[in-house]
Structures are given as C-alpha cells and as structure tokens.
Amino acid sequence: MPAAGGTTHNLAWSRMHESPAAGADETPRAIARRIGKRFRRRLHGGYARSKLRMDPAFAAATRQLGGTAMPVLDIGCGLGLLGFYLREHGYAGDYFGLDLDAAKITAAQEVADAHYRGLSFRVGDARALTGFAGHVVMLDVLHYLERDDQRALLDAAARCVAPGGLLVIRNVLREPGWRFRATVAEEGFIHLVRWLGSPPCHYPDRAEIQAPLEAAGLACTVEPLWGRTPFNSYLIVGRRAATGAGSAGT
Numbered sequence: 341m342p343a344a345g346g347t348t349h350n351l352a353w354s355r356m357h358e359s360p361a362a363g364a365d366e367t368p369r370a371i372a373r374r375i376g377k378r379f380r381r382r383l384h385g386g387y388a389r390s391k392l393r394m395d396p397a398f399a400a401a402t403r404q405l406g407g408t409a410m411p412v413l414d415i416g417c418g419l420g421l422l423g424f425y426l427r428e429h430g431y432a433g434d435y436f437g438l439d440l441d442a443a444k445i446t447a448a449q450e451v452a453d454a455h456y457r458g459l460s461f462r463v464g465d466a467r468a469l470t471g472f473a474g475h476v477v478m479l480d481v482l483h484y485l486e487r488d489d490q491r492a493l494l495d496a497a498a499r500c501v502a503p504g505g506l507l508v509i510r511n512v513l514r515e516p517g518w519r520f521r522a523t524v525a526e527e528g529f530i531h532l533v534r535w536l537g538s539p540p541c542h543y544p545d546r547a548e549i550q551a552p553l554e555a556a557g558l559a560c561t562v563e564p565l566w567g568r569t570p571f572n573s574y575l576i577v578g579r580r581a582a583t584g585a586g587s588a589g590t
C-alpha cells in the first residue's frame with residue numbers, strides 16, 4: 341500500500357490492459373461467471389458468481405469510481421471481488437485489498453496473479469490502517485467492528501481520501517423495520533455456517549457513519565441500495581473536494 345501523499349497514479353481509466361478478449365460475452369452474468377471460474381476452490385467460485393450477480397454493491401461502487409485513475413483501497417475486501425469487477429469494467433488504476441481473513445486473501449491474490457495485473461492483497465486489520473491516498477471503499481465491513489472501532493476506522497479511512505477522492509461505504513443501517521430484521525437474521529445465518537469468522541458487533545445508524553465523514557471534510561450522500569435483496573443496505577458516499585478545500589485531516 342503506498343504511503344499517504346505518496347505515489348501519484350496516472351494510469352487512465354480507459355487503459356484497459358486487462359480487458360477481455362474481443363468478442364467475449366460482456367453481459368453481467370457472463371462477467372460474474374468469468375470471475376467465478378478463475379477461483380481454484382469451487383466454494384469460492386460459486387460464491388463469487390452468485391454474489392456478483394445478485395449484489396448491486398459492485399456496480400454501484402464502480403459507477404462512483406468510474407472515470408478516475410486514482411488508486412483504490414478496498415478495506416475488508418474478502419475474495420477481492422470488487423477489484424476483479426473494477427478491472428472487468430475498465431478500471432486500470434492500482435487496487436489494494438486488505439482483509440483479516442488469510443484464506444480469502446490467498447485466494448484473491450491467486451486470481452489476481454493469474455488474470456488481473458496491478459491488484460495487490462494483504463492480510464491486515466482495518467483497525468490498524470496505514471497510510472494511503474486515493475479512493476477508499478468498505479463494502480459490508482463496519483458492523484463487524486465494535487462501535488468505537490467503527491468510529492476510529494471511519495476517521496482513519498476519511499484521512500486516506502485524496503483531494504477529489506471518494507469514501508464509498510455500503511453497509512446495513514440500524515433502523516426500525518422488517519428489512520433491518522431480515523439483515524440481522526441473515527448475518528446470524530452466515531456466521532452459523534462459518535463463512536465469516538467474526539459475528540456482527542454493532543449495527544451503526546446513519547448518523548454514526550455520516551457525522552465522522554462530515555467532520556473530516558467529506559460531503560456525504562446516503563441512499564438505499566436494496567437491489568432485489570430484502571436487506572437494509574445503504575450506499576454512503578463521502579466526497580473530498582478536488583481543490584483541497586475542506587480536506588481536514590489529510
């Protein structure tokens with residue numbers, strides 16, 4: 341991971357050095373299948389395929405990051421699906437994935453080494469985030485941390501957002517209603533089947549995410565990201581002004 345304020349990345353979004361071969365099937369289903377087939381373990385491949393097909397988070401994050409060449413730090417990257425999805429959609433900048441789960445990081449790095457250049461994965465704890473400058477993404481990670489650790493991570497992640505960069509968060513928000521209850525039930529199930537090592541710790545509400553981002557000088561938008569799922573997921577985007585105005589903490 342480059343140090344904050346370090347390397348400038350000038351790779352153009354349009355430099356599609358990992359673009360699929362001409363004539364390749366480019367439907368969302370075909371892209372999900374192609375990424376899934378690249379995992380050595382069938383469990384990972386099947387998970388990747390269905391996750392990429394069903395979950396609107398990858399397309400939403402790609403829409404936000406589209407057109408820029410800034411490096412991307414994906415905190416709690418899991419199997420690295422966002423990195424592969426970004427490459428499949430023409431993002432040619434550097435991508436760094438960080439996750440606690442060594443098995444997932446190994447699987448992600450294997451796929452990257454064989455198929456996608458410029459993607460690096462590292463085992464690490466988001467609570468000890470080191471320097472970085474660029475876009476930062478966190479898809480479904482925050483609620484695995486305790487409330488105070490969430491606040492510290494949001495502060496640290498916001499400091500990593502470069503001028504003109506984004507902090508893109510997809511997370512369940514604590515709210516009254518059946519969607520939130522359905523999400524809590526699903527989280528209990530995936531912990532039970534041991535797909536995720538740690539259980540959810542604290543479900544943040546909207547203000548718990550938005551306030552630290554705004555305090556760090558990011559302009560925030562919050563919108564539902566339900567797709568065809570029953571889950572209470574939201575897309576929260578913090579944007580740092582390109583001029584450097586409002587870049588407190590960087």
Ligand SMILES: C[S@@+](CC[C@H](N)C(=O)[O-])C[C@H]1O[C@@H](n2cnc3c(N)ncnc32)[C@H](O)[C@@H]1O
Nearest residue numbers: 416417418439440441464465466479480481484
């Ligand atoms: C629900 S998964 C999401 C994976 C990925 N972002 C995606 O959307 O495909 C949550 C991930 O966060 C990781 N995680 C949880 N706590 C973490 C921490 N303190 N530091 C780094 N990663 C963490 C887990 O290992 C897991 O891979």
